[in-house]
Amino acid sequence: MTQSPLAAQIVDTLKHRIGKDERAAHPHDWLAATILTLRNDIIDRWMESTRAAHAAGAKRVYYLSLEFLIGRLLRDALANLGRDSEVRDALEELGIELAAIEAIEPDAALGNGGLGRLAACFMESLASLDLPAYGYGIRYVNGMFRQRIDDGWQVELPETWLAHGNPWEFERRESAYLVGFGGEVVSEDGGRVHWKPAEGLEAMAVDTPVVGWRGRRVNTLRLWTARAFDPIRLDRFNAGDHQGALAGQVAAETLVRVLYPADSTPAGQELRLRQEYFFSSASIQDIVRRHMQYFGDITTLPEKAAIQLNDTHPAVAVAELMRLLVDHHDVAFDEAWDIARATFGYTNHTLLPEALESWPLPLFERLLPRHMQLVYAINAKLLKEARETPGIDDRAITAISLIDEGGERRVRMANLAFAGAHSINGVAALHTELMKKTVFADLHRLYPDRINNKTNGITPRRWLHECNPGLTALIADGIGPAFKDDAAKLSRLAPLADDPSFRERFAAVKRANKVALADHIRAETGLSLDPDALFDVQVKRIHEYKRQLLNLLETVALYDQIRSHPERDWVPRVKLFAGKAAPSYWNAKLIIKLANDIARRINGDPAVQGLLKVAFLPNYNVSLAERIMPAADLSEQISTAGMEASGTGNMKLALNGALTIGTLDGANIEIKDRVGDENIVIFGLTADQVAERARNYHPREMIERCPALAQALSAIASGVFSPDDPGRYAGLVGELYDHDRFFLAADFESYAAAQREVDRRWRDPAGWGAAAIRNVAGMGWFSSDRTIREYARDIWHVA
Numbered sequence: 001m002t003q004s005p006l007a008a009q010i011v012d013t014l015k016h017r018i019g020k021d022e023r024a025a026h027p028h029d030w031l032a033a034t035i036l037t038l039r040n041d042i043i044d045r046w047m048e049s050t051r052a053a054h055a056a057g058a059k060r061v062y063y064l065s066l067e068f069l070i071g072r073l074l075r076d077a078l079a080n081l082g083r084d085s086e087v088r089d090a091l092e093e094l095g096i097e098l099a100a101i102e103a104i105e106p107d108a109a110l111g112n113g114g115l116g117r118l119a120a121c122f123m124e125s126l127a128s129l130d131l132p133a134y135g136y137g138i139r140y141v142n143g144m145f146r147q148r149i150d151d152g153w154q155v156e157l158p159e160t161w162l163a164h165g166n167p168w169e170f171e172r173r174e175s176a177y178l179v180g181f182g183g184e185v186v187s188e189d190g191g192r193v194h195w196k197p198a199e200g201l202e203a204m205a206v207d208t209p210v211v212g213w214r215g216r217r218v219n220t221l222r223l224w225t226a227r228a229f230d231p232i233r234l235d236r237f238n239a240g241d242h243q244g245a246l247a248g249q250v251a252a253e254t255l256v257r258v259l260y261p262a263d264s265t266p267a268g269q270e271l272r273l274r275q276e277y278f279f280s281s282a283s284i285q286d287i288v289r290r291h292m293q294y295f296g297d298i299t300t301l302p303e304k305a306a307i308q309l310n311d312t313h314p315a316v317a318v319a320e321l322m323r324l325l326v327d328h329h330d331v332a333f334d335e336a337w338d339i340a341r342a343t344f345g346y347t348n349h350t351l352l353p354e355a356l357e358s359w360p361l362p363l364f365e366r367l368l369p370r371h372m373q374l375v376y377a378i379n380a381k382l383l384k385e386a387r388e389t390p391g392i393d394d395r396a397i398t399a400i401s402l403i404d405e406g407g408e409r410r411v412r413m414a415n416l417a418f419a420g421a422h423s424i425n426g427v428a429a430l431h432t433e434l435m436k437k438t439v440f441a442d443l444h445r446l447y448p449d450r451i452n453n454k455t456n457g458i459t460p461r462r463w464l465h466e467c468n469p470g471l472t473a474l475i476a477d478g479i480g481p482a483f484k485d486d487a488a489k490l491s492r493l494a495p496l497a498d499d500p501s502f503r504e505r506f507a508a509v510k511r512a513n514k515v516a517l518a519d520h521i522r523a524e525t526g527l528s529l530d531p532d533a534l535f536d537v538q539v540k541r542i543h544e545y546k547r548q549l550l551n552l553l554e555t556v557a558l559y560d561q562i563r564s565h566p567e568r569d570w571v572p573r574v575k576l577f578a579g580k581a582a583p584s585y586w587n588a589k590l591i592i593k594l595a596n597d598i599a600r601r602i603n604g605d606p607a608v609q610g611l612l613k614v615a616f617l618p619n620y621n622v623s624l625a626e627r628i629m630p631a632a633d634l635s636e637q638i639s640t641a642g643m644e645a646s647g648t649g650n651m652k653l654a655l656n657g658a659l660t661i662g663t664l665d666g667a668n669i670e671i672k673d674r675v676g677d678e679n680i681v682i683f684g685l686t687a688d689q690v691a692e693r694a695r696n697y698h699p700r701e702m703i704e705r706c707p708a709l710a711q712a713l714s715a716i717a718s719g720v721f722s723p724d725d726p727g728r729y730a731g732l733v734g735e736l737y738d739h740d741r742f743f744l745a746a747d748f749e750s751y752a753a754a755q756r757e758v759d760r761r762w763r764d765p766a767g768w769g770a771a772a773i774r775n776v777a778g779m780g781w782f783s784s785d786r787t788i789r790e791y792a793r794d795i796w797h798v799a
């Protein structure tokens with residue numbers, strides 16, 4: 001039998017690039033050989049994309065993000081290049097199963113959650129829409145921690161995603177920049193100012209190609225790694241100080257070691273500020289270098305570069321660009337400020353006060369003395385403008401200032417990002433409106449044209465085509481394949497909701513996906529699940545505002561009801577939870593333990609056998625999400641209204657045919673508008689009602705008036721689910737009586753009623769199936785292609 005050319009190429013790569021004989025190769029060797037072979041095709045397109053952008057003098061988009069939660073890349077690249085069946089066949093000739101090697105590709109977990117995943121979806125959409133773009137971030141050696149569950153508790157382990165090397169990446173030793181810290185600012189003759197850092201390290205670019213849909217374009221994800229100038233100080237080494245001789249290299253390696261594992265509490269750590277400056281500085285230097293090389297005139301930067309700040313983590317880039325313009329390119333301060341503002345856009349991701357980044361002024365000044373001067377100069381200009389604006393009083397001036405003077409003085413990164421950008425966007429309609437009314441009320445009064453909305457999206461390639469091939473094939477069969485190029489065409493599916501035979505096929509796809517997930521869960525945790533039960537999923541970071549605890553309280557109340565009334569016609573349910581808690585966030589970790597304690601008790605109770613199961617799946621990441629989304633029937637999006645900026649998990653689930661049970665929060669509101677009020681289950685206080693209630697809220701009274709809630713709380717508090725440590729949850733639930741910050745008591749009854757409404761709908765399979773199909777049909781608008789088109793048109797001004 002003759003080998004196909006592709007199979008021969010893979011074998012050749014295995015031999016000459018990996019140095020392995022076919023007979024001795026391990027699965028990881030086959031994976032690397034496959035990626036390296038495919039990469040040749042990608043490189044050709046990559047260079048073509050870069051050449052074309054250069055030749056056209058095109059404006060480039062730069063997306064700065066401390067997180068890129070990209071997940072696995074092989075499946076994505078194969079699907080986008082349209083080469084999956086070809087590669088599958090070639091590997092089969094060699095006795096290798098493509099799915100098996102895909103499954104051992106490490107999940108690049110360079111992000112915490114939604115914010116990092118958004119950056120990854122945006123990169124894919126930018127390439128799919130043929131827009132020249134670079135993503136800039138950090139190449140964390142360990143990234144986000146890997147979560148193990150030990151006796152119900154979260155344990156954090158390092159993620160060793162680079163253990164087998166990374167065949168996707170290219171080191172760019174020539175693209176390296178000095179990044180300094182500390183030292184002093186000196187004035188030269190002629191008034192020029194110069195920063196002399198006390199320490200410094202080198203940022204080196206490591207590039208990963210990002211392949212767009214149909215291989216239309218390949219963009220670059222440029223992640224910075226750090227190294228010392230002198231890998232070893234021989235003077236010290238020879239003097240006997242062997243460890244001191246390596247201190248510079250150790251410091252560099254520490255900087256890029258881990259992603260600070262928090263998405264909504266200020267790190268409060270010098271290392272985090274160092275990471276932020278390190279990647280911002282390297283990125284801005286790279287952007288300015290490229291601009292000068294291509295165009296030779298720094299004043300045209302805004303015409304050729306649009307820099308988007310993903311949250312405030314890269315906000316120091318505003319000061320860094322000012323430093324380069326003023327100190328290195330001799331641009332006058334006012335002109336430099338105009339250039340910076342025309343170049344930057346800023347995306348806000350949270351309104352939670354504790355999540356708004358600010359740095360102690362002494363720390364900022366010690367690490368970045370020149371930037372501190374520039375921040376003061378920017379602030380002087382900003383406050384002068386504010387003073388001259390009618391209606392801005394002293395209180396507003398205090399709120400607008402880049403320096404927080406209430407207590408210990410701090411530099412407000414959100415204000416710096418706002419002041420330094422021509423566009424400030426929220427990520428869902430409600431969030432954008434709340435931004436105008438709360439955090440940025442005064443800055444908005446000063447600059448009323450800057451805040452705009454760009455509702456988040458998700459890439460339908462990964463979150464439908466790749467993760468749910470069964471549904472994708474069914475949709476193509478029902479409405480033709482055009483939806484693959486334009487997700488808005490999913491709307492053509494709506495009439496098929498009324499077609500019983502289509503509904504049956506849709507139900508069969510969902511059931512097959514549930515069987516696959518149940519198999520995976522049995523293999524991973526030993527738990528058996530009934531694929532005919534309602535799969536009710538809440539998968540996302542564990543955080544009090546996301547209210548996993550509300551779901552658990554309702555689970556306990558349901559458990560009580562089933563035991564009290566076993567004769568009733570209960571809908572069999574499986575409650576699935578997954579998510580990581582920030583390691584320093586005690587309550588979140590306790591909620592994970594509670595979920596596991598509740599699961600152990602309920603799953604072992606014969607009284608509810610076949611009716612209720614609870615599972616906590618460890619290590620939620622992109623690859624696990626890709627398994628869960630296609631198998632979900634019900635999507636829990638139950639954050640306290642006004643607190644979830646957008647959510648994107650809600651979009652992935654609805655796109656895969658889950659019905660949402662949710663509050664009127666974040667993008668849930670827009671999902672409701674698009675899938676139709678009858679195809680979503682809404683409950684709870686609105687954001688306005690929460691704000692109203694906050695002034696006069698007595699959770700104890702609400703709890704006392706709701707026996708189901710009171711009983712669930714007292715069962716948990718008294719140790720029913722934790723007989724080994726009966727007091728474990730006394731504090732967690734006891735606190736709710738007096739300080740129910742997230743309004744669990746206020747929303748419990750409405751939530752429980754909504755769950756019974758879900759049961760009623762589930763008992764009508766035709767009605768449920770039709771609603772699920774209408775969800776899929778309505779979700780095309782949430783493609784990140786639509787979001788990116790809006791950014792391109794309104795913020796970046798690129799065609």
Ligand SMILES: *Cc1c(COP(=O)(O)O)cnc(C)c1O
Pocket residue numbers: 069112113114115117539540541620621622625646647648649650652
């Ligand atoms: C989509 C996604 C998220 C965001 O989920 P939300 O429900 O919007 O918070 C977090 N983590 C992973 C792995 C995801 O894929």
